[in-house]
Amino acid sequence: MKQIIIEGGAPLSGTIKISGAKNSAVALIPASLLCDEKVRIDNIPNISDIDALNEILEYLGATVRRTDGTIEIDSTNIVNKEIPETISRKLRASYYFMSALLGKYKKVEMYFPGGCSIGARPIDQTLKGFKELGAVVVEEGNKYTITAEELRGGHVYLDMPSVGATINTMLVAVRARGKTIIENAAKEPEVVNVATFLNNMGAKVTGAGTSEIRITGVDYLKGCFTEVIPDRIEAGTYMIAGALLGNKLKIDNVIPEHVEALSLKLKEMGIPMEIGSDYIVISKKDNLKKVNVKTLGYPGFPTDLQQPLTTLLTQCTGKSVLEETIYENRFQNVKFLNDLGANIEISDRKIYIEGPTKLVGTEVIATDLRAGACLVLAGLLADGKTTINEVEHVLRGYENIVDKLTSVGAKITLKDV
Numbered sequence: 001m002k003q004i005i006i007e008g009g010a011p012l013s014g015t016i017k018i019s020g021a022k023n024s025a026v027a028l029i030p031a032s033l034l035c036d037e038k039v040r041i042d043n044i045p046n047i048s049d050i051d052a053l054n055e056i057l058e059y060l061g062a063t064v065r066r067t068d069g070t071i072e073i074d075s076t077n078i079v080n081k082e083i084p085e086t087i088s089r090k091l092r093a094s095y096y097f098m099s100a101l102l103g104k105y106k107k108v109e110m111y112f113p114g115g116c117s118i119g120a121r122p123i124d125q126t127l128k129g130f131k132e133l134g135a136v137v138v139e140e141g142n143k144y145t146i147t148a149e150e151l152r153g154g155h156v157y158l159d160m161p162s163v164g165a166t167i168n169t170m171l172v173a174v175r176a177r178g179k180t181i182i183e184n185a186a187k188e189p190e191v192v193n194v195a196t197f198l199n200n201m202g203a204k205v206t207g208a209g210t211s212e213i214r215i216t217g218v219d220y221l222k223g224c225f226t227e228v229i230p231d232r233i234e235a236g237t238y239m240i241a242g243a244l245l246g247n248k249l250k251i252d253n254v255i256p257e258h259v260e261a262l263s264l265k266l267k268e269m270g271i272p273m274e275i276g277s278d279y280i281v282i283s284k285k286d287n288l289k290k291v292n293v294k295t296l297g298y299p300g301f302p303t304d305l306q307q308p309l310t311t312l313l314t315q316c317t318g319k320s321v322l323e324e325t326i327y328e329n330r331f332q333n334v335k336f337l338n339d340l341g342a343n344i345e346i347s348d349r350k351i352y353i354e355g356p357t358k359l360v361g362t363e364v365i366a367t368d369l370r371a372g373a374c375l376v377l378a379g380l381l382a383d384g385k386t387t388i389n390e391v392e393h394v395l396r397g398y399e400n401i402v403d404k405l406t407s408v409g410a411k412i413t414l415k416d417v
């Protein structure tokens with residue numbers, strides 16, 4: 001087990017460079033299987049979720065070269081065989097192999113994916129997309145056998161704009177005969193990154209980034225190169241660190257538009273920021289105004305930043321209200337923030353944060369990735385020593401978090417226990 005230990009209170013200044021987006025990279029890697037030649041992807045973050053996807057690629061027999069942020073994948077000789085549950089349950093994104101293998105071989109056998117325990121996270125919309133494009137899905141317990149005699153274009157209406165279902169449907173549709181329309185598609189930048197990658201291979205995808213995506217299937221996808229976009233959630237997490245303790249902390253390599261939902265909230269609180277073309281400089285301020293936040297699909301406020309933001313809301317004056325509309329169990333960080341001295345009440349899908357409260361270090365648990373990020377931020381602020389257990393969750397999604405924070409002045413260490 002790994003622990004992060006923080007001596008709180010150190011001011012943060014200097015520059016943090018943002019890595020490639022986890023939620024793009026974890027889709028681009030499986031998507032590469034659709035290609036009939038070799039692909040190269042740059043700006044791959046060095047996080048354990050990528051290691052887990054590599055394991056699946058190598059299990060299937062792909063040739064993978066990973067060096068310093070770049071991955072080259074040659075999947076021309078892979079064997080389409082059942083992916084064991086022990087590997088697929090390591091992460092949610094394993095289910096992008098479902099669509100990539102179905103698209104390429106018209107058959108896939110694998111198990112329900114893993115991922116943080118933040119709600120039920122069904123995959124019904126993904127399966128609905130597959131069925132609409134001609135696949136037959138047989139479910140036996142956790143196992144899915146999905147086959148298609150012929151994949152053909154279809155009209156897929158998603159009940160909710162699910163990122164996963166949008167990407168999975170796109171990955172099958174690029175190899176299906178004819179035209180597919182995805183309505184009520186997710187508009188997240190990660191969806192656009194995947195569509196760009198597919199188009200670089202020669203696919204015909206238009207409308208990604210809007211709620212209607214149109215895809216015309218093609219027979220052959222050629223080798224290509226693409227780059228992972230900067231991680232807007234990592235950027236947002238460090239922006240919040242800057243708002244808590246920054247002395248002109250520079251967050252570099254960001255696409256400011258991708259973090260606008262957060263920067264507008266920070267502005268509403270009264271936090272000073274300089275927003276450049278690809279960077280944001282942010283400093284701490286006292287007497288922050290309370291704000292209300294509701295999580296929504298992009299361009300709304302991202303659910304992945306609500307737990308990190310909660311740490312900052314403990315420092316605002318008055319009662320802030322935060323509503324989580326995407327996941328039903330994403331408040332597991334609240335108990336631990338309260339252990340650190342916060343005053344937060346949970347009522348169904350809302351939390352009420354009364355501030356400002358002084359935080360004092362104690363021992364806490366990272367129950368999931370973003371809960372862990374929330375507690376790292378709290379530890380940076382709290383008086384004295386905070387010990388965060390089970391930080392494997394954090395290392396799944398934040399590249400070199402300890403080194404990055406150390407380089408800007410934090411007193412933080414990672415320990416094996």
Ligand code: EPU
Binds near residue numbers: 024303
């Ligand atoms: N949903 C369904 N049925 C489906 C798919 C989704 O009911 O078939 C529901 C989910 O239960 C959830 C909502 O729709 O309530 C959103 O789910 P979505 O499919 O959009 O999420 P996802 O694709 O599983 C990705 C990210 C999440 C991020 C969401 C934001 C990856 C690997 N994961 O999840 O990232 O919160 O989009 O919508 O890309 C994280 O990074 O911490 C994280 C959890």
